Amino acid sequence: xxxxxxxxxxxxxxxxxxxxxxxxxxxxxxxxxxxxxxxxxxxxxxxxxxxxxxxxxxxxxxxxxxxxxxxxxxxxxxxxxxxxxxxxxxxxxxxxxxxxxxxxxxxxxxxxxxxxxxxxxxxxxxxxxxxxxxxxxxxx
Amino acid sequence: xxxxxxxxxxxxxxxxxxxxxxxxxxxxxxxxxxxxxxxxxxxxxxxxxxxxxxxxxxxxxxxxxxxxxxxxxxxxxxxxxxxxxxxxxxxxxxxxxxxxxxxxxxxxxxxxxxxxxxxxxxxxxxxxxxxxxxxxxxxxxxxxxxxxxxxxxxxxxxxxxxxxxxxxxxxxxxxxxxxxxxxxxxxxxxxxxxxxxxxxxxxxxxxxxxxxxxxxxxxxxxxxxxxxxxxxxxxxxxxxxxxxxxxxxxxxxxxxxxxxxxxxxxxxxxxxxxxxxxxxxxxxxxxxxxxxxxxxxxxxxxxxxxxxxxxxxxxxxxxxxxxxxxxxxxxxxxxxxxxxxxxxxxxxxxxxxxxxxxxxxxxxxxxxxxxxxxxxxxxxxxxxxxxxxxxxxxxxxxxxxxxxxxxxxxxxxxxxxxxxxxxxxxxxxxxxxxxxxxxxxxxxxxxxxxxxxxxxxxxxxxxxxx
Numbered sequence: 001x002x003x004x005x006x007x008x009x010x011x012x013x014x015x016x017x018x019x020x021x022x023x024x025x026x027x028x029x030x031x032x033x034x035x036x037x038x039x040x041x042x043x044x045x046x047x048x049x050x051x052x053x054x055x056x057x058x059x060x061x062x063x064x065x066x067x068x069x070x071x072x073x074x075x076x077x078x079x080x081x082x083x084x085x086x087x088x089x090x091x092x093x094x095x096x097x098x099x100x101x102x103x104x105x106x107x108x109x110x111x112x113x114x115x116x117x118x119x120x121x122x123x124x125x126x127x128x129x130x131x132x133x134x135x136x137x138x139x140x
Numbered sequence: 141x142x143x144x145x146x147x148x149x150x151x152x153x154x155x156x157x158x159x160x161x162x163x164x165x166x167x168x169x170x171x172x173x174x175x176x177x178x179x180x181x182x183x184x185x186x187x188x189x190x191x192x193x194x195x196x197x198x199x200x201x202x203x204x205x206x207x208x209x210x211x212x213x214x215x216x217x218x219x220x221x222x223x224x225x226x227x228x229x230x231x232x233x234x235x236x237x238x239x240x241x242x243x244x245x246x247x248x249x250x251x252x253x254x255x256x257x258x259x260x261x262x263x264x265x266x267x268x269x270x271x272x273x274x275x276x277x278x279x280x281x282x283x284x285x286x287x288x289x290x291x292x293x294x295x296x297x298x299x300x301x302x303x304x305x306x307x308x309x310x311x312x313x314x315x316x317x318x319x320x321x322x323x324x325x326x327x328x329x330x331x332x333x334x335x336x337x338x339x340x341x342x343x344x345x346x347x348x349x350x351x352x353x354x355x356x357x358x359x360x361x362x363x364x365x366x367x368x369x370x371x372x373x374x375x376x377x378x379x380x381x382x383x384x385x386x387x388x389x390x391x392x393x394x395x396x397x398x399x400x401x402x403x404x405x406x407x408x409x410x411x412x413x414x415x416x417x418x419x420x421x422x423x424x425x426x427x428x429x430x431x432x433x434x435x436x437x438x439x440x441x442x443x444x445x446x447x448x449x450x451x452x453x454x455x456x457x458x459x460x461x462x463x464x465x466x467x468x469x470x471x472x473x474x475x476x477x478x479x480x481x482x483x484x485x486x487x488x489x490x491x492x493x494x495x496x497x498x499x500x501x502x503x504x505x506x507x508x509x510x511x512x513x514x515x516x517x518x519x520x521x522x523x524x525x526x527x528x529x530x531x532x533x534x535x536x537x538x539x540x541x542x543x544x545x546x547x548x549x550x551x552x553x554x555x556x557x558x559x560x561x562x563x564x565x566x567x568x569x570x571x572x573x574x575x576x577x578x579x580x581x582x583x584x585x586x587x588x589x590x591x592x593x594x595x596x597x598x599x600x601x602x603x604x605x606x
Contacts, residue, residue: 005577005580005581007515007518008511008515008573008577008580009577009580009581011511011512011514011515011518012507012508012511012574012577012578014510014511014514015506015507015508015509015510015511015514015574016507018507018510019503019506019507019510026438026440026459027440027442029438030435030438030439030440030442033434033435033438033439034435034439037433037435039435039455040430040455045430045455045456052549053549053553116482117452117483133478136482139452140451140452140453
């Protein structure tokens with residue numbers, strides 16, 4: 001190995017140590033910060049997304065008795081003139097239960113009720129694709 | 141005797157270069173095929189801001205005006221002029237979806253950038269074919285290049301112009317010929333980049349810093365280097381000046397064309413008729429946006445960055461978004477995200493694979509970046525052109541951090557991997573440098589590194605096919 005190669009190898013080894021140190025420092029800093037300041041909730045992120053990206057004002061909590069049982073919270077918003085109640089479940093089972101509860105008390109829910117992963121959407125009228133897409137964009 | 145020895149060495153070098161050169165050609169061919177396929181397969185409306193981008197291009201070539209009514213009104217018209225022309229050409233040819241011609245233009249620009257990457261390697265690291273090959277291998281397979289190359293988006297054009305500027309600057313610094321004509325051409329290219337996207341400014345910064353550093357390190361060439369620096373700076377700014385004046389006079393911001401709205405002023409609970417909103421609602425309204433918090437910049441996103449690297453589950457964070465958008469599909473614009481393509485468990489698993497395969501190349505590229513930065517400073521006098529390579533990614537990262545902090549959004553939308561696209565060729569060289577340095581140290585180490593790297597890059601290349 002000649003001189004220039006040796007210098008490059010030296011710099012590369014130092015750089016690998018620097019990368020490892022940065023990664024370790026970041027993880028430690030993050031853990032400390034996480035303990036001091038808890039993460040934003042899904043509900044917070046959804047409300048801000050609707051406000052910031054869609055210009056939609058959300059009302060928290062949604063106010064109906066079924067959505068009030070959602071473990072991660074609920075909200076109400078109007079997308080393109082169609083009001084939607086969003087219930088945020090903590091698990092797939094809870095989301096399924098919320099959907100069942102809505103079906104048990106609601107009449108014609110075709111095109112109005114949708115369960116998507118941990119979120120349950122109940123639209124006042126049949127939701128259009130663009131209305132649904134707006135909510136998907138802010139689903140966490 | 142000496143002549144024979146030199147010939148023998150030359151023949152051996154040629155022999156040693158055969159495999160990496162052939163591999164580089166294969167990479168170029170694969171890239172060309174993939175971008176061609178993607179241009180006509182990836183839906184025109186699926187990319188970032190695709191609809192306003194297409195509308196901008198149409199308005200520009202049909203009405204000859206900047207569409208101030210569109211949300212991308214602050215984007216310079218450079219790309220839209222070219223892509224609008226390409227769409228017109230497509231209409232003449234009878235192409236069913238003319239926006240595909242804009243995407244094809246981006247595909248061609250991506251291949252041209254790859255060729256410039258090879259040229260840059262030859263200037264900065266002559267006689268190191270494996271470095272060239274590894275750099276091109278990364279550039280060809282990294283999803284951010286393939287995804288952006290398939291979109292109707294200005295970024296591939298600004299990446300091409302940035303790489304061209306770096307090639308011209310590297311040649312100038314290496315040959316120590318700071319001719320006025322060459323400086324004017326370099327200034328024109330740098331200025332043209334700013335007429336495509338504001339990130340073109342990074343290139344101006346990198347070129348000017350490298351020229352200034354060269355002037356400091358080489359007293360004998362100080363006058364000519366400083367003269368070239370002034371010419372590049374003046375021409376580079378003059379070319380884009382009309383656009384900056386337009387944004388300043390119309391929107392009071394010459395670079396971004398808009399002012400940032402601090403999130404904490406968004407008072408959701410205080411809109412008319414909502415003053416009696418319940419307490420949790422008011423608490424939410426008072427919270428700052430993610431990128432206004434320290435967490436945004438230090439959160440590594442664990443464990444979701446591995447288990448669920450997509451925006452539904454991974455909370456916004458600067459590094460997790462940058463990483464998962466570079467190697468995967470954080471925002472859902474490539475493999476998922478529309479009503480037709482909702483996220484499923486199998487897609488999420490594929491995104492997880494992308495997170496995993498990106499780790500090794502990213503660590504190597506990062507190590508190469510730091511090593512090259514140190515080496516460039518150590519050899520500033522003898523090889524000032526080296527400085528250009530680490531400068532581009534470092535300036536790009538600083539720009540991305542500034543943008544994320546100055547323009548906060550709820551979902552980290554102002555952090556996207558494609559913002560760093562102009563720096564990807566330089567980052568690929570950092571990667572190639574690290575791989576080649578390891579390979580020159582030990583053949584066994586080279587094989588031990590090359591096998592997993594090749595697997596990672598092949599998996600990523602497959603992800604980048606629309």
